[in-house]
Structure formats: structure tokens, C-alpha cells
Amino acid sequence: MTKERLYLYDTTLRDGQQTQGVQFSTAEKVQITEALDGLGIDYIEGGWPGANPTDSAFFDAAPKTKAQLTAFGMTKRSGRSAENDDVLAAVLNAGTGAVCLVGKAHDYHVTEALGIPLDENVENVRASMAHIVSLGREALYDAEHFFDGYKDNPAYAVQVCKAALEAGARWIVLCDTNGGALPSEVGRIVAEVIAAGIPGDHLAIHTHNDTEQAVACSLAAVDAGARQIQGTLNGLGERCGNANLTSLIPTLLLKEPYARQFETGINRESLASLTRISRMLDDTLNRVPSKQSAYVGASAFAHKAGLHASAILKDPSTYEHIDPSVVGNERIIPMSNQAGQSNLRKRLSDAGMVVEKGDPALGLILDRIKAREGEGYSYDTAQASFELLAREELGQMPKFFEVKRYKVTVERRKNKYNKMVSLSEAVVVVKVDGEKKLSVSESMDETGNDRGPVNALSKALAKDLGQYSETLTDMKLVDFKVRITQGGTEAVTRVIIDSEDGQGRRWSTVGVSANIVDASFEALLDAIQWKLIRDRGVVA
Numbered sequence: 001m002t003k004e005r006l007y008l009y010d011t012t013l014r015d016g017q018q019t020q021g022v023q024f025s026t027a028e029k030v031q032i033t034e035a036l037d038g039l040g041i042d043y044i045e046g047g048w049p050g051a052n053p054t055d056s057a058f059f060d061a062a063p064k065t066k067a068q069l070t071a072f073g074m075t076k077r078s079g080r081s082a083e084n085d086d087v088l089a090a091v092l093n094a095g096t097g098a099v100c101l102v103g104k105a106h107d108y109h110v111t112e113a114l115g116i117p118l119d120e121n122v123e124n125v126r127a128s129m130a131h132i133v134s135l136g137r138e139a140l141y142d143a144e145h146f147f148d149g150y151k152d153n154p155a156y157a158v159q160v161c162k163a164a165l166e167a168g169a170r171w172i173v174l175c176d177t178n179g180g181a182l183p184s185e186v187g188r189i190v191a192e193v194i195a196a197g198i199p200g201d202h203l204a205i206h207t208h209n210d211t212e213q214a215v216a217c218s219l220a221a222v223d224a225g226a227r228q229i230q231g232t233l234n235g236l237g238e239r240c241g242n243a244n245l246t247s248l249i250p251t252l253l254l255k256e257p258y259a260r261q262f263e264t265g266i267n268r269e270s271l272a273s274l275t276r277i278s279r280m281l282d283d284t285l286n287r288v289p290s291k292q293s294a295y296v297g298a299s300a301f302a303h304k305a306g307l308h309a310s311a312i313l314k315d316p317s318t319y320e321h322i323d324p325s326v327v328g329n330e331r332i333i334p335m336s337n338q339a340g341q342s343n344l345r346k347r348l349s350d351a352g353m354v355v356e357k358g359d360p361a362l363g364l365i366l367d368r369i370k371a372r373e374g375e376g377y378s379y380d381t382a383q384a385s386f387e388l389l390a391r392e393e394l395g396q397m398p399k400f401f402e403v404k405r406y407k408v409t410v411e412r413r414k415n416k417y418n419k420m421v422s423l424s425e426a427v428v429v430v431k432v433d434g435e436k437k438l439s440v441s442e443s444m445d446e447t448g449n450d451r452g453p454v455n456a457l458s459k460a461l462a463k464d465l466g467q468y469s470e471t472l473t474d475m476k477l478v479d480f481k482v483r484i485t486q487g488g489t490e491a492v493t494r495v496i497i498d499s500e501d502g503q504g505r506r507w508s509t510v511g512v513s514a515n516i517v518d519a520s521f522e523a524l525l526d527a528i529q530w531k532l533i534r535d536r537g538v539v540a
Contacts, residue, residue: 006262007228009043016236026057035277037065040266045070050090059094071096075103075128082131100140106149107156126163133168140171147181158196171204179210183220190224200225207243214243247294275328295327302332351387365393376485376492382510384530402431408453426456432466439463454520471535474502495519499527
């Protein structure tokens with residue numbers, strides 16, 4: 001059976017930048033473009049040239065890509081020709097092989113928002129598409145508010161789209177701009193549009209996630225005959241976001257009937273980079289990745305219940321819909337007070353500790369985990385701390401150094417510019433190779449800002465650990481979470497620290513104390529010791 005070609009169009013750099021709090025730099029846009037191109041995306045929409053300096057600069061700096069780099073803009077304005085519209089000219093001057101122009105497809109928006117006759121809007125769309133084609137570019141018409149417009153006036157919505165198609169547009173993009181359409185509506189309307197004379201291999205779908213169904217609506221459009229899907233990495237986009245390509249791509253490649261029916265520009269080898277690219281985007285935006293994200297989330301293949309873990313050991317397909325490695329993710333068997341020995345043995349094995357079934361140490365480890373979680377610890381989100389706990393019970397925990405004492409001070413004072421600033425300072429005394437060492441570090445960064453007491457402790461602790469200091473030079477703290485686990489005068493603070501090193505490894509540790517600094521120090525100690533275990537040859 002010959003597969004049909006399905007095209008993937010990424011608008012992370014344009015529509016994704018509409019996300020509240022998201023603003024890409026030109027360098028970041030280039031980095032994301034290169035990642036998308038390596039993945040195998042067909043179209044990469046880089047932004048709106050002329051709308052802002054960053055987008056204009058990006059098209060000047062954009063790398064050469066196998067993907068069709070696309071500039072976005074709007075159809076020509078009334079009262080001028082397409083050849084003499086300066087806004088349209090700025091878009092075309094970006095020099096991209098494809099140009100996507102947005103124009104109204106809802107009669108209400110034409111007469112009320114634009115204040116022009118319906119036929120004049122049709123002519124604006126037609127003339128704009130014809131102008132792009134005359135310049136040898138690939139034209140895409142972005143039919144704004146299409147589904148709402150079709151519900152109110154189907155004849156007009158289709159008329160505008162036909163005008164774009166007849167003028168030479170390669171793709172007619174049906175947009176659910178408000179994000180309120182349901183999959184059944186999208187499927188029905190796309191089928192009716194095709195029946196009205198617009199071929200499915202010229203139809204694209206662009207959905208928003210305001211009802212949490214953007215992915216489902218996109219698939220419904222494909223089922224009905226549309227052959228291009230538009231979306232963003234990690235579902236970025238204004239309001240509730242766009243259709244999430246990070247979910248759509250593996251579904252199209254791995255799930256039936258799509259895997260059997262379609263081919264895309266993405267192959268199995270590049271699919272394995274999906275998790276890395278997803279997390280790279282979050283790292284670029286300084287956002288914590290959603291652990292519950294389908295396919296690529298850290299918890300997407302986590303099995304907490306003992307019954308599940310026992311089955312996973314025998315046959316992973318019992319509780320996993322795909323092999324996590326196919327999308328570059330990994331299976332996690334978290335440890336918690338719900339854990340059974342199956343979870344425990346699997347997690348120990350993953351950490352390089354083989355313990356036979358029935359070993360009394362398994363029960364001791366489980367008892368200690370349950371007791372500690374009763375005190376406020378959480379090991380299902382702190383895998384590295386669990387490993388250290390288990391090593392202690394098994395007598396496999398090396399003693400790299402011993403902390404004898406530490407002190408942290410935070411001073412608030414005026415600087416030379418008469419501005420109030422804070423400064424954190426940490427003193428740590430450790431015993432390494434039989435020798436006591438004292439380290440002092442401040443948390444002031446190169447810009448003169450205080451990075452806080454935990455940063456000061458981290459610097460002081462790693463500063464003078466003798467033979468171990470060099471091992472820690474590529475380690476950094478990337479996330480810090482605090483939770484109060486009890487209220488009142490007996491409040492207990494739980495701190496989770498996420499660390500990362502130059503090899504791309506990321507691990508989580510936990511500390512608990514009535515004092516937030518003490519809890520942080522405990523989590524920090526675990527993070528350092530886990531890193532030393534990995535890099536000093538204690539485990540393979």
C-alpha cells in the first residue's frame with residue numbers, strides 16, 4: 001500500500017511566541033529552527049517580518065534548512081494593490097520560499113472588524129495570493145476564524161477559500177482561531193469543504209487548545225482528508241496554546257491507522273530526539289518541563305504502584321503504550337510508600353545494584369522509605385536520594401567526605417550606589433581524606449545580584465573537597481522547589497533540588513527539615529554525592 005504524504009508545519013517561532021511570558025531572541029530562534037529542521041519538519045514559520053525587530057533580524061540570520069522556511073503576514077489592505085502594500089512588501093522582502101498570509105473567512109469579522117464589503121475581502125485575498133505566486137513563492141492562505149465563519153455562513157467561508165485556491169495558493173489553512181470547535185465538528189466541516197471543491201491535499205488544519213482538544217481536532221481533520229497539520233512544540237501558543245506537535249508527531253508515526261496510511265518528513269531515528277528537543281525548548285524558555293506531557297514528560301512512563309511495576313518487569317507493554325526509547329524518553333520506577341518489592345528491585349537494578357528476590361534488605365529499605373515519607377520525604381520525585389538511601393541500607397554507600405558544620409548568613413545593606421542589596425555568605429567545614437577543610441563563599445554573581453543562601457552553600461561545599469572538587473565543576477542546580485508539608489508550629493519544609501551536569505544527566509534530590517536552609521543543604525549534599533558516585537567509578 002502506497003502511503004500518502006502528510007505535511008507538518010511548525011509555528012512555534014510565530015504563534016508559539018504569543019504565549020504569555022515567552023519572547024525569543026534571534027539566537028534562540030536560530031537554535032530552535034535548527035532543531036526543528038533536524039527533526040524533519042516540513043515547514044518552519046519564522047515570524048512576521050516587519051512586525052518587530054526580532055522577527056526581521058531572524059530572517060536575516062536564519063540558517064539554511066531542508067524545511068521550507070515560511071514568513072507570516074496579512075493579506076493586502078483595501079485601497080491599495082498587492083504590489084504597493086508596504087506591510088505585505090516587508091513580509092515578501094524576507095526572501096522565504098513560502099509565505100503564509102492571514103485573512104478573514106468569517107463574514108462578521110469582515111463587515112464589523114474590517115468594515116469593508118464581503119466581495120472586497122474576497123478580492124484582497126485573491127490578489128494577495130496571486131501576487132505571491134507571481135513572484136515564484138509558495139502561497140498559503142490562513143483562513144482566520146474559519147470554523148466559526150463556516151457555522152454562520154458556510155457559503156462565504158468556502159468562497160474566500162476557493163478564491164485563494166484559484167489564485168494559486170498551495171495550502172488553504174482552516175483555522176479554529178478561538179479554539180472552541182470540537183473534533184466531531186472539525187471532521188464534518190473539513191469533509192464538507194472537500195465536497196465543496198477544495199481538495200484535501202490542499203487543506204491544512206490549525207487548531208487552538210481552548211477545550212483541551214487541539215490534538216484531537218487536528219487528527220479529526222486528517223481523518224476527513226486534510227493533509228497538512230500546523231502546531232507548536234510543547235503546545236505553546238496564546239491563551240491555552242496550539243495543537244501540540246510533540247504529541248501529534250509520535251501519534252502519527254506510531255499509531256494506527258496513521259502509521260500505516262501516512263508518511264511524514266520525520267523518521268524513526270529523528271523521532272528518538274523528540275524528548276530532547278522538547279526539553280531543550282523548555283530550557284531555552286527557563287520553564288520547568290511538564291512531567292505529565294504525553295510521550296516526552298518525565299512521568300509519561302513512570303510506574304508507581306507495585307502491581308504495575310511487577311507486570312512491567314515481565315512485559316513492559318502491559319502498562320506502556322509504546323517503548324519510551326522510541327521517542328527518546330525512559331521508563332521510571334519511582335519509590336514511594338506505595339512501593340512493593342517489584343518496584344524496588346527494578347529501581348535498584350537501574351541504579352546498578354542487583355539484589356536477589358527475597359533478600360531481607362529489600363524489606364528494610366521499604367520500611368525505611370515508608371518511615372521517611374511519614375516524616376515528609378518524597379522519593380517518587382527524588383530518584384537520586386532514593387538511590388543513596390538504598391546504598392546505605394545495602395552497605396554500598398562510599399564515604400567521600402564528612403560535613404562537620406556549616407553556617408549561612410544573609411546581610412541586607414546599602415551598596416555604593418545607596419541601593420539596598422542582600423548578600424548571602426556560607427561557611428562549610430568538611431573532612432576529606434582525614435583532613436579538615438574550611439570553605440567560605442558568597443552568592444554574589446557577576447552582575448552584582450545575590451543568588452541566595454543555597455547558591456552560597458553550593459559554592460562553598462564544592463569549593464574545597466580535595467580530589468573531588470574537579471568532578472563537580474560541570475554540575476549546576478537547575479530547579480528548586482519548596483513545599484510546607486505540615487502547618488502550624490510543627491511545620492516541616494520539603495525541598496526538591498534538580499541538578500544537571502555537562503553530560504546532560506539530570507537528577508533530583510530531597511531534603512526535609514523545619515528549617516528551609518537545612519532542608520536545602522540536605523538535598524544539596526545528596527545531589528553532590530550522587531554525582532560523585534556516577535563519576536568516580538562506583539557504578540558503571
